[in-house]
Amino acid sequence: MNGAPLKIAVIAGEVSGDLLGADLIAALKRIHSGPVELVGVGGEGLQAEGLRSLFDFSELSIMGITQVLSRLPKLYKLIRQTTAAIIAARPDILLIIDSPDFTHRVAKRVRTALPDLPVVNYVCPSVWAWKEYRATRMLAYVDHVLAVLPFEPAVMRTLGGPETTYVGHRLIADPALLEARRLRAGRAAGKTILMLPGSRSSEVAKLLPFFEDAAKELVARNGPMRFLLPTVPHNEALVKGLVAGWATPPEVVVGSAQKWKAFAEADAAMAASGTVILELALAGVPTVSAYKTDWIIRLLSPRIKVWTGALPNIIADYAVVPEYLNEVVRGASLARWMERLSADTFQLKAMNEGYDLVWQSMQTEKPPGEHAAEILLDVLKKKKPGRF
Numbered sequence: 540m541n542g543a544p545l546k547i548a549v550i551a552g553e554v555s556g557d558l559l560g561a562d563l564i565a566a567l568k569r570i571h572s573g574p575v576e577l578v579g580v581g582g583e584g585l586q587a588e589g590l591r592s593l594f595d596f597s598e599l600s601i602m603g604i605t606q607v608l609s610r611l612p613k614l615y616k617l618i619r620q621t622t623a624a625i626i627a628a629r630p631d632i633l634l635i636i637d638s639p640d641f642t643h644r645v646a647k648r649v650r651t652a653l654p655d656l657p658v659v660n661y662v663c664p665s666v667w668a669w670k671e672y673r674a675t676r677m678l679a680y681v682d683h684v685l686a687v688l689p690f691e692p693a694v695m696r697t698l699g700g701p702e703t704t705y706v707g708h709r710l711i712a713d714p715a716l717l718e719a720r721r722l723r724a725g726r727a728a729g730k731t732i733l734m735l736p737g738s739r740s741s742e743v744a745k746l747l748p749f750f751e752d753a754a755k756e757l758v759a760r761n762g763p764m765r766f767l768l769p770t771v772p773h774n775e776a777l778v779k780g781l782v783a784g785w786a787t788p789p790e791v792v793v794g795s796a797q798k799w800k801a802f803a804e805a806d807a808a809m810a811a812s813g814t815v816i817l818e819l820a821l822a823g824v825p826t827v828s829a830y831k832t833d834w835i836i837r838l839l840s841p842r843i844k845v846w847t848g849a850l851p852n853i854i855a856d857y858a859v860v861p862e863y864l865n866e867v868v869r870g871a872s873l874a875r876w877m878e879r880l881s882a883d884t885f886q887l888k889a890m891n892e893g894y895d896l897v898w899q900s901m902q903t904e905k906p907p908g909e910h911a912a913e914i915l916l917d918v919l920k921k922k923k924p925g926r927f
Contacts, residue, residue, distance in 0.1 A: 542573035545919075548630035549579040549590065550621060550645055552599035552638025555814070557582035559661055559687075559709060560636050562908030563915065564588040570912055578628040580621055593624050599641050614641065622648040630656070632919050635681075637662035643680075650680040657922040659915050660684045663691040666698055667853070668845040674700030683918050685911045689900050690853060704914055707907035710821050715799040719822045722803035730764040732757065732877050733805035733824065734789055735815050736778075738771050742811050745831040747781050750809060752870020757877055758787050766790065767805060769798035806881035809873045812848045816860060820851040820894050821901070825880035825887055827873055829863045851897045859893030 547564070551557040561584030568575055568588075577590040580599075586592060598617065622645050625633065633649055633656055635642035646658050663686040666674045677684070677700055684703040686692055695703040710716055732754070736746040757764050766789035770778045775793050782788050792801055802822045810816055812830035819826040828849050847853060849860040861876060863869070879886040903910065 542571075544574045544576065545571055545632075546576045546578065546628065546630045548625045548628060548633045548649075549577055549581060549585060549636065550634070550638075550642045551579075551581040551585060551636040552596060552641050554582060556636035556638060556662065557584040557596065559908075559911075560585050560634065561588050562709060563634070563661065563911045566906070566908040567912035567915065570909075570916065578630060579625065593621055599638055617641070618644050618648070621645050622652075625649050626652045629653070631923065632657045632659065632915065634659050634661060634915065636660075639664045643677075646680045655922070657682050657918050659918055660701070661911060662687055663695065663703060665845075666700065667691065667694045671698050674698035677701050682922065683914060685914060687907070688850065688854065690856075704910075705903070706910040706914065707903035707905070708817075708901055709907055710818060711901050711903070712906055715795065716802075716818065716822050719799045719802040723823045728882055729806050730761065730881065731804055731806050732764060732766050732881070733801055733808035733810070733819075734766055734768045735808060735810035735819075736768070737811035737813065738774065740774060740777055742831075743770075743774055743778060743781070746811055746829060746868075747778075749829065749868050749870045749873065751782070751785055753809060753873040753877065754785065754787055754789070754870075756871050756874035760874070761878065763787075767792065767801040769793070769801050807877045809877065812862065812864075814850070817850040817897075820860065820897050823891070823894055825890050827861045827863070827876045827880070829868050829873065831865055831868060851893065854900050855893050855896045857893070859890060859897065 549560050551560045560581055564577065564585065565588060577585065577588065579590060580593050580596050581590050582596050594617065618641065626649060633646060635646050635658065649656060650658060658681050660681045663684050664673055674695055675698065681701045684695060684701050686703050686705045687708045689705050692703040692705050695701065734750045736743045736750060754766055766787060768778065768782065768789035768791050770791060770793055772793055779791050782791065792798065802824055805824055807825040808819055809827050809829060810819060812828045816826060816828050830848065845853065847858065847862060849862055851859045863872060880890065
């Protein structure tokens with residue numbers, strides 16, 4: 540790549556996307572010899588790489604259909620603002636990262652105004668779960684998809700979507716996860732149970748009563764036990780208030796470092812369905828997944844095509860992690876799984892075998908950020924051969 544100035548429009552709607560974007564941009568700067576300018580939306584990671592975010596990206600931290608509907612007016616205002624800024628900046632390429640409710644709407648509008656602008660989508664939308672028609676619709680405004688899950692390129696080919704490459708998942712190279720995984724190797728079984736009720740207040744409020752029931756059942760059946768409950772700073776007061784009256788209150792720990800320390804110390808975990816299930820699997824923590832969905836999602840459930848909500852299960856292509864959803868979430872069921880997974884049982888051996896398969900399936904030859912940066916530059920050269 541020559542030393543020509545490179546202007547990149549980037550949109551990341553949440554912390555995980557901001558981390559991916561920052562990793563890609565840092566790798567790109569090592570490859571591209573010329574100056575790199577950023578415009579768009581992001582958090583601390585991308586700002587450290589030189590981005591001046593158009594607004595505080597925490598305004599895009601929405602989850603679930605009900606939250607999206609309630610914030611549509613604000614969302615559309617931010618979409619218009621971001622679209623106008625990117626069009627005015629005339630970037631060389633647009634990089635959209637996850638948060639499809641926002642990023643894809645911006646990309647569509649920008650592509651209409653700037654039809655020759657290359658667009659790269661980092662983190663494949665979950666077309667494998669529902670709304671498969673989104674795959675072909677993306678052809679109109681996305682040139683290449685950077686997937687973070689190994690099964691996604693095959694799904695996109697089957698559905699007729701844009702060219703898709705598995706670049707790897709940042710968790711595979713996360714130093715904190717690797718350290719937790721190292722510390723867990725060869726550890727003796729004990730009586731420490733990890734509770735992860737989610738990062739959003741609505742998730743926490745729905746799941747913690749069932750986790751409390753599980754804790755009561757475990758103590759009644761097994762005697763004194765230790766419970767660890769990592770949470771994020773903005774939920775600390777809520778979580779501590781909800782567990783204050785428990786017969787055996789969990790140790791509430793706050794922040795990323797404390798979370799990974801808890802991963803290293805736990806014998807088994809009960810956790811809200813989501814990315815954390817993949818984190819637990821890669822760290823080697825035996826896990827059961829539980830979730831209580833929005834009522835609208837329950838109504839739409841017949842349209843959901845994926846057979847499981849646990850990413851390790853999809854990657855392994857069989858049920859590695861047990862799941863409990865909505866009405867079948869029971870504290871007593873979670874407790875019995877914690878007993879089986881925190882002892883030397885065939886259930887634990889089977890789960891560890893599945894975890895090994897997931898770990899091997901997600902390995903890549905290059906670090907994700909480096910691979911993603913190389914593809915972004917390749918797309919740029921193909922779309923603008925005279926300039927780069």
